[in-house]
Amino acid sequence: MPFPTHRSRRLRKNSAILRMVEETSLSVNDLIYPLFVCEGKDVKTEISSMPGIFRFSLDRMILDVQEAADLGIPAVILFGIPDKKDAVGSEAYNPDGIVQRAVREIKAAIPEMIVITDVCIDEYTDHGHCGLVEDGKILNDATLELLAKMAQTHAQAGADIVAPSDMMDGRVGAIRKALDQSGFNETLILAYSAKYASAYYGPFREAADSSPKFGDRSTYQMDPANSDEAIREVLQDIEEGADMVMVKPALAYLDIIYRVRQEINVPLAAYNVSGEYSLIVAASQNGWVDRERIIMETLLSIRRAGAKMILTYFAKEAAEILARRQGK
Numbered sequence: 001m002p003f004p005t006h007r008s009r010r011l012r013k014n015s016a017i018l019r020m021v022e023e024t025s026l027s028v029n030d031l032i033y034p035l036f037v038c039e040g041k042d043v044k045t046e047i048s049s050m051p052g053i054f055r056f057s058l059d060r061m062i063l064d065v066q067e068a069a070d071l072g073i074p075a076v077i078l079f080g081i082p083d084k085k086d087a088v089g090s091e092a093y094n095p096d097g098i099v100q101r102a103v104r105e106i107k108a109a110i111p112e113m114i115v116i117t118d119v120c121i122d123e124y125t126d127h128g129h130c131g132l133v134e135d136g137k138i139l140n141d142a143t144l145e146l147l148a149k150m151a152q153t154h155a156q157a158g159a160d161i162v163a164p165s166d167m168m169d170g171r172v173g174a175i176r177k178a179l180d181q182s183g184f185n186e187t188l189i190l191a192y193s194a195k196y197a198s199a200y201y202g203p204f205r206e207a208a209d210s211s212p213k214f215g216d217r218s219t220y221q222m223d224p225a226n227s228d229e230a231i232r233e234v235l236q237d238i239e240e241g242a243d244m245v246m247v248k249p250a251l252a253y254l255d256i257i258y259r260v261r262q263e264i265n266v267p268l269a270a271y272n273v274s275g276e277y278s279l280i281v282a283a284s285q286n287g288w289v290d291r292e293r294i295i296m297e298t299l300l301s302i303r304r305a306g307a308k309m310i311l312t313y314f315a316k317e318a319a320e321i322l323a324r325r326q327g328k
């Protein structure tokens, strides 16, 4: 309809009207806070490629999780950094492994905090791959057993949600079956369904010391060129028993988030990954962008594309900003 009958700027007249017609909003309820846990006591080591993000020993971790809880963040996701790595990732499914102990501590101290665990052996293998390796090949079916065991030990420790991130075929089904057989039919599965082979994971691999020692992850993680395939991956994971699905990374894949939202209506998460975090932090440290505005605009873009849950290293900072804005 033509100007001057219609003037779009009337809807932008002041902040009250802007609030009334706002189509998308970001809430603290949407945020999931990732944490790196390691052995030792009183350890809080900043990850050099991710300023503001730390590796915590359990005693220090619990303080950080308490801060997240105080800010109203509903969930954390845990990544373990074990002292020992081997070819089969034994520490990944050790019932007393670092993540299993972290889960127990959080559930004992802060029972209302939803604890999600990353189910993948790459942080625990000496070769750095997400599956067992034979003759330079990443084995699929043999890896499933380990993932199922790993998920069971997480559930046993009290994890509310297990999140397989390895991209082996059939892992959601294998994990669902193992959980149900061991009495954990209430444990949810958040599947990293559309996880791309991305350079945006660079800083995480430094944080978790999990870079592959040979080759890359392109035989299991998705090709960034593909979009239809993401839909097939999501459908397959839902069929195998996923309660929630994830697209990862988020920003270079907003179109994938949008498609999954439009075509498949299930609870959808997106991972605002380490590289996305570090790019923003680096640019804002240089004074090239406004840190607060760019964080909120970025998280809002992920919500607008269609993800409900956002895994982000900015979770605590965003929660603080939201609380401050609400107080105004």
Ligand code: PBG
Pocket: 118, 120, 121, 122, 123, 165, 166, 200, 201, 202, 203, 204, 205, 210, 217, 272, 273, 274, 275
């Ligand atoms: C695999 C895993 C990765 C991330 C989460 N789980 C990295 C990978 O595939 O190498 C990346 C998260 C991030 O970059 O923030 N266990």
